Amino acid sequence: NAGVTQTPKFRVLKTGQSMTLLCAQDMNHEYMYWYRQDPGMGLRLIHYSVGEGTTAKGEVPDGYNVSRLKKQNFLLGLESAAPSQTSVYFCASSSLAGVLSKETQYFGPGTRLLVL
Amino acid sequence: GNSVTQMEGPVTLSEEAFLTINCTYTATGYPSLFWYVQYPGEGLQLLLKATKADDKGSNKGFEATYRKETTSFHLEKGSVQVSDSAVYFCALTLSPGGTSYGKLTFGQGTILTVHP
Numbered sequence: 001n002a003g004v005t006q007t008p009k010f011r012v013l014k015t016g017q018s019m020t021l022l023c024a025q026d027m028n029h030e031y032m033y034w035y036r037q038d039p040g041m042g043l044r045l046i047h048y049s050v051g052e053g054t055t056a057k058g059e060v061p062d063g064y065n066v067s068r069l070k071k072q073n074f075l076l077g078l079e080s081a082a083p084s085q086t087s088v089y090f091c092a093s094s095s096l097a098g099v100l101s102k103e104t105q106y107f108g109p110g111t112r113l114l115v116l
Numbered sequence: 117g118n119s120v121t122q123m124e125g126p127v128t129l130s131e132e133a134f135l136t137i138n139c140t141y142t143a144t145g146y147p148s149l150f151w152y153v154q155y156p157g158e159g160l161q162l163l164l165k166a167t168k169a170d171d172k173g174s175n176k177g178f179e180a181t182y183r184k185e186t187t188s189f190h191l192e193k194g195s196v197q198v199s200d201s202a203v204y205f206c207a208l209t210l211s212p213g214g215t216s217y218g219k220l221t222f223g224q225g226t227i228l229t230v231h232p
Contacts, residue, residue, distance in 0.1 A: 035220075042205060043160075043220070043222045044222075092220075094218060098218075102147065103148065103167075104150055110159045
């Protein structure tokens with residue numbers, strides 16, 4: 001049982017390049033989330049998904065796209081990377097029961113992205 | 117809207133000192149409250165939680181009490197160790213509905229450094 005995994009762990013991009021971050025969970029969770037972490041700002045929600053085939057915008061969605069083609073995977077895409085997207089990206093997941101009972105989410109180890 | 121405010125950091129203490137990190141929140145509804153810890157180079161780990169007023173969460177010598185009257189969830193530890201050096205995040209979640217969708221709302225994080 002690996003929990004929530006993220007790939008890659010670290011990536012350097014040049015401005016304008018594109019990339020996809022992969023999040024995978026093996027807990028059969030319905031809800032999945034992408035957050036970004038910036039110094040002094042905590043974590044902010046980028047996009048989220050409440051089930052396979054559904055996605056929605058969070059607080060800071062601009063410049064990102066997501067897809068949830070399979071229940072266990074949640075992909076975060078950057079079509080044209082900008083230096084402002086330099087950050088640490090965390091994926092999280094939760095069961096429907098966990099969300100309804102206001103329980104915690106399960107976090108991946110994070111992906112450090114540097115955009116030059 | 118919902119928000120979490122943590123005391124400004126960084127906090128620097130000597131080993132065995134008493135620790136308090138203040139956290140206050142605003143929320144429309146009755147949130148669950150969490151403290152997460154992030155050790156250097158690692159992801160987020162749930163440290164403790166409280167799901168209703170007057171609940172006390174505790175773990176690894178850390179404690180926090182859910183105070184509805186003061187909308188606070190301050191983190192305390194009686195005697196810190198060098199190994200407690202980390203970033204600490206206070207967070208809340210609400211039941212899904214409206215703009216909540218089970219997301220976590222984080223404070224900005226407090227850096228704790230403990231010296232021998």
